[in-house]
Amino acid sequence: MSKTRHDYELMDAADKLRPLKKQFVLPPGVIYLDGNSLGAMPAATAERTRQVVEDEWGVGLIRSWNDAGWIEQPHRIGDKIARLIGAGKGEVIVADSTSLNLYKVLSAALEQVKAQAGNSSRRTIVSERENFPTDLYIAQSLAKQHGFTLKLIDSPDELPAVMDQHLAVLMLTQVNYRSGRVHDMQALTAQAHAAGALTVWDLCHSAGAIPVDLLAANADFAIGCGYKYLNGGPGSPAFVWVNPRHADKCWQPLSGWLGHEAPFAFTTDYQPAAGIKRYICGTPGIIAMAALECGVDTLLAAEPMGGMAALRQKSLDLSNAFITLVDERLAAEFGVRIASPRDPALRGSQVSLALSEEMNGEAYATVQALIGRGVIGDYRAGAPNLLRFGFTPLYLGFAEVWDAVEHLVQVLRGKEYLQPRFQKQGAVT
Numbered sequence: 508m509s510k511t512r513h514d515y516e517l518m519d520a521a522d523k524l525r526p527l528k529k530q531f532v533l534p535p536g537v538i539y540l541d542g543n544s545l546g547a548m549p550a551a552t553a554e555r556t557r558q559v560v561e562d563e564w565g566v567g568l569i570r571s572w573n574d575a576g577w578i579e580q581p582h583r584i585g586d587k588i589a590r591l592i593g594a595g596k597g598e599v600i601v602a603d604s605t606s607l608n609l610y611k612v613l614s615a616a617l618e619q620v621k622a623q624a625g626n627s628s629r630r631t632i633v634s635e636r637e638n639f640p641t642d643l644y645i646a647q648s649l650a651k652q653h654g655f656t657l658k659l660i661d662s663p664d665e666l667p668a669v670m671d672q673h674l675a676v677l678m679l680t681q682v683n684y685r686s687g688r689v690h691d692m693q694a695l696t697a698q699a700h701a702a703g704a705l706t707v708w709d710l711c712h713s714a715g716a717i718p719v720d721l722l723a724a725n726a727d728f729a730i731g732c733g734y735k736y737l738n739g740g741p742g743s744p745a746f747v748w749v750n751p752r753h754a755d756k757c758w759q760p761l762s763g764w765l766g767h768e769a770p771f772a773f774t775t776d777y778q779p780a781a782g783i784k785r786y787i788c789g790t791p792g793i794i795a796m797a798a799l800e801c802g803v804d805t806l807l808a809a810e811p812m813g814g815m816a817a818l819r820q821k822s823l824d825l826s827n828a829f830i831t832l833v834d835e836r837l838a839a840e841f842g843v844r845i846a847s848p849r850d851p852a853l854r855g856s857q858v859s860l861a862l863s864e865e866m867n868g869e870a871y872a873t874v875q876a877l878i879g880r881g882v883i884g885d886y887r888a889g890a891p892n893l894l895r896f897g898f899t900p901l902y903l904g905f906a907e908v909w910d911a912v913e914h915l916v917q918v919l920r921g922k923e924y925l926q927p928r929f930q931k932q933g934a935v936t
């Protein structure tokens with residue numbers, strides 16, 4: 508028998524992670540299903556950034572680089588993120604954006620391949636056509652610069668065939684941003700290594716969303732985003748990890764002064780710092796770093812309750828509940844299909860829905876009509892029939908999942924998406 512809203516309220520009452528929601532400020536009447544694009548604001552962020560601005564900057568002035576530990580922030584917050592992605596202490600730093608960090612690590616990987624003797628025919632970077640565009644754009648630029656070819660596959664089924672003597676770097680995003688499909692990082696890394704190649708993993712939709720174990724997977728390079736599941740705030744700095752066996756092997760291309768072994772010696776010649784520190788380029792944005800730390804702390808707060816494994820379980824419980832409700836209420840009447848893997852093991856923290864053929868091109872307006880009702884999900888161009896919903900276990904409850912589906916039923920039944928105000932597109936979709 509189908510569950511009622513009351514059943515979902517009971518699931519909320521039994522949910523041991525429910526208290527974590529208090530860490531966030533969310534506007535009343537909003538069901539936020541877009542933490543996969545921009546995480547919600549932690550309650551601690553406003554006070555902490557005020558403190559950094561008014562006390563550390565306003566009063567401490569330049570003394571705060573030492574006294575308030577500003578210079579240590581990229582490492583201190585990096586160590587916290589390391590706990591979420593299975594990396595060791597001192598192996599992760601926070602710096603720049605995901606795009607820039609990808610530029611650094613992919614370039615380092617290509618340098619490393621070129622430096623190996625007998626490697627002259629190993630000149631292919633493999634990624635997926637479905638990868639996030641910035642990853643592909645950065646790879647296109649580096650391929651051009653270093654004389655490599657970027658080969659894009661259309662389906663993960665093609666992966667075994669590209670693991671050959673030409674493969675230099677396998678560059679994948681672990682969780683696909685559109686469909687939420689998850690790659691097996693450990694197995695693919697092992698296959699790439701067996702073929703003699705290196706791996707670069709983008710963790711934008713994994714860090715803080717699913718348990719990640721970079722060291723167990725024996726990955727080579729990884730980067731990821733601070734403003735999605737890590738709740739660091741819009742444009743928050745990103746992170747970078749390099750396996751310690753590679754960290755000292757080559758320069759990264761953005762050889763800025765804070766990646767120097769002795770930045771305050773102000774010498775003429777660049778000498779890279781040991782380890783991950785050389786992946787820092789210039790002066791970190793301290794106010795943004797403070798906001799990121801508040802966001803990362805919201806995830807670490809789950810550690811006493813089972814950490815990422817417990818968060819992952821709740822996220823799957825939420826998305827499974829959503830899928831069940833969509834099947835029950837939206838499939839037959841409106842022809843809505845699940846466009847993400849149904850197997851929870853293959854699905855990240857989001858579920859994408861495909862609208863029926865008759866509603867072709869209406870995904871954007873449907874999302875707008877939902878937002879008009881306080882249910883915030885999103886839409887991505889290039890997949891005009893797809894609606895995307897993120898299930899962030901830190902602040903979402905089961906009754907909200909029920910309500911979100913109820914709103915979608917109303918939007919489709921009343922054809923609200925046809926209203927002109929929902930058809931107009933803003934600069935950011």
Ligand SMILES: *Cc1c(COP(=O)(O)O)cnc(C)c1O
Pocket residue numbers: 604605606607639641642680684709711712732745
């Ligand atoms: C969000 C996202 C990015 C964003 O990169 P920025 O440099 O922060 O703009 C990159 N790659 C993937 C896979 C993403 O999901």
